[in-house]
Amino acid sequence: MTNGDVRIQEKLFSSETLGKTMNENALKITDDLVIEDKPDIKKYSLDGVLNRVILGDALKVLKKLTEESVDMIFMDPPYFLQLPNKKLRRWTVKTEVDAVNDDWDKFESFEEYDNFIKNILTELKRVMKPNATIWVIATYHSIFRIGKIMQDLGFWILNDVHWVKTNPMPNWLGVRFTNATETLIWAVKDKKAKKYTFNKEWAKKFGIGKVGANVWVLPICNGKERLKDEKGKKLHSTQKPIELLKRVILTSTKEGDVILDPVAGVGTTGYIAKALNRNFIMIEINPKYVGGIKKRFQKPLNINLNISQKKQRKIQEYLNLGE
Amino acid sequence: MTNGDVRIQEKLFSSETLGKTMNENALKITDDLVIEDKPDIKKYSLDGVLNRVILGDALKVLKKLTEESVDMIFMDPPYFLQLPNKKLRRWTVKTEVDAVNDDWDKFESFEEYDNFIKNILTELKRVMKPNATIWVIATYHSIFRIGKIMQDLGFWILNDVHWVKTNPMPNWLGVRFTNATETLIWAVKDKKAKKYTFNKEWAKKFGIGKVGANVWVLPICNGKERLKDEKGKKLHSTQKPIELLKRVILTSTKEGDVILDPVAGVGTTGYIAKALNRNFIMIEINPKYVGGIKKRFQKPLNINLNISQKKQRKIQEYLNLGE
């Protein structure tokens, strides 16, 4: 452990570690980690984008990627939160749009959102190898639309995996159940796809029960793991936990695989991919987030492969029913 | 407890009981419990169908029901499982999995399925009171389509509630995560609907954690609770657990409310509704299932309102992580 290393010590998830940090090559990557997409670039070779972050529009960049070139995709798209104050938070930019007519706006917004998802998924399907798999995560605000679009595009759903948060924001008003879950859809390109990667042993370790169930219990991203800006504010509003990506990657990829994240945010996917000896391709349009990724990649990471006894106790405690 | 009573003693869900069984009136209901729908019937009054099972096609019957007349709807539609033709064999005991193979779950295409769901939901929305709520349950095979259609029809989703089964059938070939969940969508008619019924105390009791989370852990329906035909085979391939309906009804209705189940199956919804002093309207097209309902209603039921210590231990045990 060299000076300046800031190892992410997930207190709740530490017992044994992989014993491998990102190697020198991985660290050198930071020099030319980012590629800026430009209109005059017509096509990207796989080698040209491997272990790179492409600063640019997801859809535009995806169209330039090589077909059947990636082994796994993780996508964490905008969630399309419709806020109750009659304003919509759009996924494109952080502007608030007045809802003049609720019905009209709802229809417009759904259609716009659906098209965005459909277009991205269409390109993602194109760049997937025949036996690649894809993960998409969202909450109930949009996961149903996404799943339906995926089925319509011919994706064959393998599982819905439910992330149960041990520390959700309680619903203080008491007007509905506390929303403590996010849903991940895991799918292959089409019904015929066989021999995709599925590491049963990891799945059994992560899922509750003894059968490797489609339910993962883990906390949201906070503490040292959470990236902050210069003002100490969180850099990204929905940064995903390392543990989540660890599970996704370990259950569905092999070492050396190519993992694509088209809406990378602060780059958790690529960061964990690298630490687990996978390759990544990330796309992100927001320079602020890309800056966060660059900073992040300067620091190696130990991934704790096992879940500690202490964490197990914490989770059990959380899951306790009744009084 | 009179002679001949067969009380369902859910061993795992007994500690305190409601102390009320279905009363004499409820039992008398069995005499004229079933109404057969006919083309010459143009309209049903609310009184005429209250606490009755209508033998007929869901869509046709729904069109004849009074608008804005029900407080809550529970729908358990076909899931469109699309199971493969070849049966799955257990290699140890040389038996085959008796998977769902009912005609009612067969559709030609997603389009046909979508239309089926959309048409029913449209009528359901019509008969809902302004502040009524609706529950729809399904698995990943179709829940995404259903949710998307609901949103498009203007339903406003309050929660997705995840039923985690303590005893799912394992994915023993190890090609995907064991599918241990079903998803319930809980929604109001539209975004404007307020003051719908939500009993926070029950929600907190049922959901895992201390915040009333949207995750319910309970076993599938089996044992004495499971209805059998004369050959001892399960009467309905997808009978829902009493405990599930108990939770749905207690969290989202008041005593005296009208609960509609348009695809009633063997009538768990109405049966539990009655035991909890609610009113029901059920629609079911299959005479075999309606026969099951009639038989079922001849026996009173105690609902155990609390979850026993023993069951709590069992659930915790199931949820234990790691080895």
Add this chain to the structure above:
DNA sequence: CGCTCCCATGAATCCAAGG
């Protein structure tokens, strides 16, 4: 009657190879 052992079974989009 109680206990143990055995077996059946559950909303399952669960295999691969060869004819």
Add this chain to the structure above:
DNA sequence: TCCTTGGATTCATGGGAGC
């Protein structure tokens, strides 16, 4: 594409036989 068959992957639960 359909069907058969070899091979070697599964857990919680409850009923019933047997002791």
